[in-house]
Amino acid sequence: MKIAIIGAGGREHAILKKIASPEHQLFAIPGNAGMDAHCVNLHVSDTKGIVAFARQTQLDFIIVAPDNPLVAGLVDVLEDAGFACFGPRKSGAQLEGSKIFAKEFMQRHHIPTAPHRAFEDLQEASAFLAKSHFPVVIKADGLAFGKGVRVISGLEEGLAYLKALMVDHLFGESGCRVLIEECLEGKEASVLAFCDGLTLKPMLSAMDYKRALEGNQGLNTGGMGCIAPNPYFTPQIAKECQEKIFEPTLRGIQAEKLDFRGCLYFGLMLTAQGVKVIEYNCRFGDPEAQTLLPLLQSDLLAIMQACARQELAKQEVRFAPLHACCVVLASEGYPQDFEIGHVLSYPKELDICFAGVKHSAQGLCNAGGRVLSITSSAPTLQQARALSYTRIAQISLKNGYYRHDIGQL
Template identity: 45%
Template sequence: MKVLVIGGGGREHAIVHKLSQSPKVDKIYCAPGNAGIGLLAECVDIKIGDIEKLKEFAIKNNIDLTVVGPEMPLVQGIVDEFEKAGLKIFGPNKNAAAIEGSKYFTKHLLSKYNIPTGRFKAFDKYQEAMKFLKETWYPVVMKADGLAQGKGVFIVKDFIEAKEALDLMMKKRIFGASGDIVIIEEMLFGKEASVFAFTDGENILPMVSAMDYKKVYEGDKGPNTGGMGSIAPNPYLEKETLKEVMESILKPVVKALQKEGIVYKGVLYAGLMLTKEGPKVLEFNARFGDPETQVVLPLLKTDLINIIEATIEGKLDKIQIEWEDKKAVCAVAVSNGYPGEYQTGFEITGLEKVKEAFVYHAGTVLKDGKITTSGGRVLAVTSIGDSYEEAREKVYREIKKISFKGMYYRKDIALVSQV
């Protein structure tokens, strides 16, 4: 098979890496890819949002399967466009991807079908939102309705902070049209968990659970990032809880979408809070998460191609997915200053010395024969072991061999006290 993967981050490197292990795959293209992906696939200089060009490329190169990594093309309707052209593509269509593309759509759906989530109100008028904020209880969570690259969520502890957040979204429009509707919801308390599942619109097969580390500094301090590391399985998500997630959240949401006339095919990613009352939905994503994919896919024993094909064809009930009975730990190396302002263009050295980990590239580029930094999150170093401790020791032993100017990483991923 010839496969096209869309995206250029660590998640896409993990997808390409897993696809490259399939005996069914002859050739992988990746658009736009990165320096690490380029070692396993042919990188194609097409932006993830240029659906027309991606479609033309897939037709011209007789691509047998396209796998979409990031959310933006899914929300824009890349699946619909490819399917119209008779191309096989993995991911939810535009209507289904609204589960990530519109927080209002999701909250309304969850509320309508009594699926556990926090209480909420949605506002499209500034003054009405202000009136509510003056009268509500705190803390509350405020969210821009549309895509905001993981930055559209504000946890506010009083009216002053709430007004600042509302002004940023609705007056200064820092997220553009994504902030036209603002969701204000109750704050949920407990441990966070991420659960990914494959679904063909009817059947649901959960993956190994994961936990990611969002804050930039050790001890979960500092601003939120796209993820500073992750571990799998999630030590807080017991088997009984996972069953509860399946019965009270995943199955009901796929059925709810069906009732709304939407068949959801692809990866469904539930961001959950494990509260005293049970698991509740924080958000849904319409694709693999990042950096969780970098610990989930390395534990997958079943051929990913077989799972993808069964998902597209509505035959997930015909296959069983096998996982390694091991632990995976990933630490992310970032550019100095991330998630704020940072510089790029620095050479990365020591990659060839890494022996007991796999290095997933996120923000890298090949320039004049040298691998250099090109983003905030630069590399994700993943190791597998029989225990979190063993995997953790390997990760930190190996990451020390890598160097670039301003390199920073958290040193407390998978600490024993946390797992």
């Protein structure tokens, strides 16, 4: 079977590892230098090139993993060309592509979320901010590489961030419209779910560590580590989410005819007033994928194909009763300026999910902000955590850094 994975990061490497088999010929578009697959030098936004490659290679199945091509409608084009895909079409990907659309969707379907206002005029947004009680959260409406959300502690900081988004176009068109919303308090949780539009099957809960520095300090990143299951996500909370969030979301998808056959990500806040949705994503999180997929005991490819055929109800989704801890190694300075081109040294037997790496004469070297991740699983969280830190300490990178507090509760 010929299978292509669209994307280049640790998430895509985790998917590839999980579906690898002698029976399959695997392609990564564009992939990265650490992947054991045929990497195809096409950008994820090169829709025509990807379709041409799919036709030339006669691909049997395509997994579209990153947010940008999903929101841009790559699945629509591929499916219309006759290729089976895992990933929502453009209508379903709106749930991530526009935070304002997602908020309005939650309002329409009575899904608990933070009070908020949407703006596309800087003066109106600034006037609203001047009357707000801080802290508040300001979000760019569109995609911003996981970095468009900022907790604002005061008016001066908020006005500066609004200007950066709406005037200086820090994230391009993504910041032309913004959300200003109440800052929720509580423990965060991520729940990813397989969804075929008819059935939704949640995976294990997870806890993502977004901030760059220890103690949850510094700027938001794409994710510096993750643990699963989330220790704060109790069976009672799971039941509340099923009844008040997961099922109403699925009903809303059906009512609004959003074509969603892929992975639906629920970013949640466990508040004193109940669970509330912070955001939806339309794909596997990173590093949630690296954390959860090693615990998946069911056949990932079979699940993905069942989603594409809208037969998820027949497919088993089972996870091992273990804990997992994922630690990300990044280039010093990420998510802002950082150096690349430093050589990685690591034991070849180490199980690594590579992300921002490229080939050099001396071997693999760093080529991006998040370079790689290590995930370990064990009967307890502390055992999994200890294993991950023992393993990542064996990796040497001149300007590499990682948080030492992942899984430290």
